[in-house]
Amino acid sequence: MRDFQTIADRVEIEALRGEFTDAGMMDDVDRLAALFTHDGALRMPHIGTAFIGPEEIRTKAVGLRALWEFFVQNVHPGTIVLAGDTATGRAFIAEFGRLRDGASHSNYALYHDRYRRTPDGWKFAERVYEIRYMDASPLPGSVPVPGAVIS
Numbered sequence: 597m598r599d600f601q602t603i604a605d606r607v608e609i610e611a612l613r614g615e616f617t618d619a620g621m622m623d624d625v626d627r628l629a630a631l632f633t634h635d636g637a638l639r640m641p642h643i644g645t646a647f648i649g650p651e652e653i654r655t656k657a658v659g660l661r662a663l664w665e666f667f668v669q670n671v672h673p674g675t676i677v678l679a680g681d682t683a684t685g686r687a688f689i690a691e692f693g694r695l696r697d698g699a700s701h702s703n704y705a706l707y708h709d710r711y712r713r714t715p716d717g718w719k720f721a722e723r724v725y726e727i728r729y730m731d732a733s734p735l736p737g738s739v740p741v742p743g744a745v746i747s
Contacts, residue, residue: 602678608718609676609711613687616720617671623661629654632720633712639724666739667693674706681713682721689725692735700735704728 612631619628629650632638638653639646647653661667674686686709692702710722 605678605683605713605718606676609683609685610673612711612718612720613671613673613685613707613709616723617669620657620669621667625654625657625661628657632723633714636720637722638720639722642725642727663695663697665694665696667691671707683711683718685709685711694735698734699732701730701732702735703730 616628616631619625619631632650632653635649636653637646637648645656647656669689669691672688672690674688676683676685687707689703689705689707691705692700694700705725705727708722708724708726709720711718712721
């Protein structure tokens, strides 16, 4: 990894993965959708669904986010394998949250990614979410009231 282009590509792909997590946590579905190629796919086999293309990703993300009372996702860097204007990679996930219906979840998962260089920079060509461990035990905490002092 001595040439500048390889280093720059890896940094840009890592930033893309960070933008995905930030957009999801900040409920910015427009930014989330813009991270995918025109034919990019976000696949979630655990719920039997795939969203294809930025518009469907945007629309379906709105629907999914509406189900959550709160959601926290922590992403840890994984691999990036460059191959010219494409690349593959993995990122490791620890997340938890509570749905509006009261169901909770805590899990450890992976994103299996395919990336493509575009005129606008690196984007996701495909992102597949794979859960490796899930715990549906009720989460004991609560969402803080805005402005409340926590002691």
